Amino acid sequence: MDLVIAAQAFHWFDQEKFKLECKRILKQDGKVALVWNNRDFSSPLIKENAEIFKKYCPNFYGFSGGIGDGEEIFNQFFLFGQYELKWFPNDLVMDLEGFLGRNLSASYSLKESEKEYKFFVEAIGNLFVKYSHNGKIVMPNFTRSYLGQV
Template sequence: MTLNSTQRFTDRVADYVKYRPSYPQEVVSFLHETCGVAPAARVADIGAGTGISAQLFIAAGHPVIAVEPNQAMRAAADSWLGDSGLFRSVAGTAEATTLEAASVDLVIAAQAFHWFDPATARREFARILTPSGLVALFWNSRRLEGSPFLAGYEALLRRYGIDYTLVAERYADDAAMAEWFGQGFLHQARFANHQRLDLAGVQGRLMSSSYAPKPGHANYAPMQAALRTLFERTAQDGEIELTYDTWVYVGRPA
């Protein structure tokens, strides 16, 4: 499987829309109250995908331009958010957004950030930001332990996922983010997030991941069987809980 980030989710859009978690409202509150982002700040959501992160800011009253190279994901975002009056999307990448210089007050990038070329994206973010603008990078990091389901799910991914380890290792830690921002690093925070899912929900959540084997792959049936067994062993009242830490890093691109 290729690590081509612009196309590897094309055949997973329906599951992505339905089963991927959103982000805590505290992310927007933190940006307003701690980081000084104005309530009507113009937002560029880079690698916006199906619009999950954009929706959070639209709900808070921000106009959002979604920059997304994958046509199928961009179409899903347009369908969901296009009537809001605060949303528009463009075909672009983190390294070449197509946006005008100094045209936005806040650049955000959520779950997609680990797919970007770091140095080129930083230069592009600096170009499209106003002089006082900020970058906010945030993502959900699934907890790998803490319950029998969480530990079992991680083991399942490592056993059956196609390139799970390679993808998982792309996520940055605190030190890497401090290095990326350099002298422009201002704030960071962590918020708890979770999903409660029935069996269909956890199956859909798994299949929204680019490293999950699709039907026809040798690992597909064994992975689905292992997931069902894990769910039946650990579910309470017909549901399991996926728990995340939402990490937020804010600053100016140096």
């Protein structure tokens, strides 16, 4: 196999086992691509969105499982800490239904049966009202990819 791609999933893996499996199935010069979308934390909208999750959702450790922009995890995963990093703008435009759905579908989001659910949904709705224009909200996002050998 020439290439293994993990998109929107690396933060769920046992990284050492994944690395061993990639080594097993890849050709000698094969590569792994880790790809996912990230929120742009320079945006006040994204910062406030994270604060709402921190306030209401005890299982929230950060978007994408808490894997941020730090390089340590990738330095350990890729051979000799060498990889090619690329960033692509990828803003998300949503209406209220889409914005609520995106927030409520997160694995760390509250479920309807949980005590604070109503307040959580209200806070997300208020955030939409604050930042939306003409019924749409733009969530600053980018896609990043890491490509290298393991």
